[in-house]
Amino acid sequence: MKHLLAIDQGTTSTRAIVFDPDGNKLGVAQRELPQSFPKPGWIEHDAQHIWDDTVACVQGAMADAGLAADEIAALGITNQRETAVLWDRKTGKPVCPAICWQDRRTSAFCQQHQDRNDWINEKTGLLLDPYFSATKLAWMLDHTEGARERAERGELAFGTVDAWLMWNLSGGQLHVTDATNASRTALFNIVTHDWDDELLDFFKVPRSLLPEVRDSAADYGQTEPELFGGPIRIGGIAGDQQAATIGQACFEPGMSKSTYGTGCFLVLNTGREFKRSKNRLLSTIAYRLNGETTYALEGSIFVAGAAVQWLRDAMHLIRAAGETEKLAQSIPDNDGVYLVPAFTGLGAPYWDPEARGAIFGLTRDSGIAHIVRAALESVGYQTRDLLDAMAKDALAPTELRVDGGMVVNDWLSQSLADLLQLPVVRPVTVETTALGAAFLAGLTVGVYASLDDIASRWQSETRFEPKMDPARANQLLVGWRDAVARVRCN
Incomplete structure (x- = not known):
């Protein structure tokens, strides 16, 4: 059984x-x-x-x-x-x-x-x-x-x-x-x-x-x-997010995962040491097993997939989330259009509850594809903000394991790798949050002998390597941070 x-x-x-x-x-x-x-x-x-x-x-x-x-x-x-x-x-x-x-x-x-x-x-x-x-x-x-x-x-x-x-x-x-x-x-x-x-x-x-x-x-x-x-x-x-960390088998210090659901949550395993962030990230418990605590740094983004829901349900620009991939691919770049999805304020590393969402850079040529692409790109920019803060606090991961409903979109996963300038790895099982909960239950009843046993069952499906020139990625990031500065209230 x-x-x-x-x-x-x-x-x-x-x-x-x-x-x-x-x-x-x-x-x-x-x-x-x-x-x-x-x-x-x-x-x-x-x-x-x-x-x-x-x-x-x-x-x-x-x-x-x-x-x-x-x-x-x-x-x-x-x-x-x-x-x-x-x-x-x-x-x-x-x-x-x-x-x-x-x-x-x-x-x-x-x-x-x-x-x-x-x-x-x-x-x-x-x-x-x-x-x-x-x-x-x-x-x-x-x-x-x-x-x-x-x-x-x-x-x-x-x-x-x-x-x-x-x-x-x-x-x-x-x-x-x-x-x-x-x-x-x-x-x-x-x-x-x-x-x-x-x-x-x-x-x-x-x-x-x-x-x-x-x-x-x-x-x-x-x-x-x-x-x-x-x-x-x-x-x-x-x-x-801790369950997803377990589901992604991020059991060693320096391993990281990012889950793209309603929000986006990036977790970096920091081991047995409680490490306070100096860059407005959160220190949290990754998991506690047999009375021993493993800590993590976490960056919390309030709106990721929720931006796609907003495009569908409030703006009626798309009928289904799956349409976003084709629309994003239909144009060569964002043409200077940025969407800051601060619908419920900004999370890490800004922590500005009064900030509100905005779209910048619209011209007469801007269309639905630009706004949709800007919504998807905002996920990558926000993730880059978190990784830069983590690198200052602890260490920079050598790869990012990703999961959640958004990353079945190949264009988004490649965009993440490009904007982060980091390999992005999508596992065979993207329902890693549920899988992590199952792993914990199995650990308790002896289905798994150890964390190493669990880690041996994790499998990569696709590895996305950065294709964008680093200078171009940094140029895009400058535009993003200028847009964020315009919506901030503190």
Whole structure:
């Protein structure tokens, strides 16, 4: 019994995938997740909807693979990070909408307390920004009727999406998270490896709200038998970008991966050392196994694939994401057109929540192809910003392993190699986020003997070597950074 099941709960969809030990997909089910935008800068999810979709997707993936619960060795969970869920311990129901990681409603609080940035960074490796869970939770407690009083009485529970799913999978028996998700809350001290009392006091968060923190590969109990026709062991949890790092087998210091989904997240393994960034990157936990922590530097870009969604759903310039490759190829260059997709502010290394998106360089000859190409190129420029910062902080990787829905686009993958001036490697299995969760679960139950065993199963599909002249790449980068400077507010 070596089949592994992964729950991959993302920002815009929920998926479940059944893998064999070599990472081959045996069954999959997916549902799109609606998002709510009640006010400018606000983005919310329905946590109950997330749970209902998760159950349906797991059932669908098992049916697609033709497997029953007793044929699944273990289940792993990976999830959109930082998204905050607050629920009633007795009823198990959310007490308010979940606040998405992209939400910017707490920008004013963060700007007001920027003098605490270094203090927070020393403890968490993060910055004081609306991106992280702490300010979202504080807002929920202050703006949901009776929530703060109920939290003080121990009646409520908080968690990132993984903890919410674990609560439901276990029938309300387990309120747990893993170290990678805890490290994204701005409440967890990644040096002492515990919820930090000083941070809890600063954000006014009662400790009783918080889940127990476990290793990324650990015994998380089992699912309620009635959910999937029998109990399934739960053996792993990791936030989506950490799960992708594991799925890409980036287990040695200096190895890096970049995931291109709704946003873009570049993670560089820095080993057992907590290395604070001096260039406005994040220090985070890559994974914790057997009580030993491996750290990473991370660059977070808020909008990558979301820019393509914007082209399709808001601007109606394309009907499907797959059209972007042909449009980008239809013109020889960007003709000076740049799109800065700061729809929810700018992430690393700028951290400007008030910046807004813009298109620059339009002329009478500019058309849909130029705007589409500029949207795709913005992904490469933002990645280059992150790699340049990482090189200053730690070391420059010799290659970049990429994954996520965007990199099935060959033009985009080659553009990345050209703009980064670095080989870009696409694996056979691009669903590395889900695969990483499956790897963790398999590690717990003995499907895999070690990280080396997992690494031996990683396979490259295509390697994209830089073809662009370095001088031309730098010239394009100058134009990009000029465009970014024009939208920045701080």
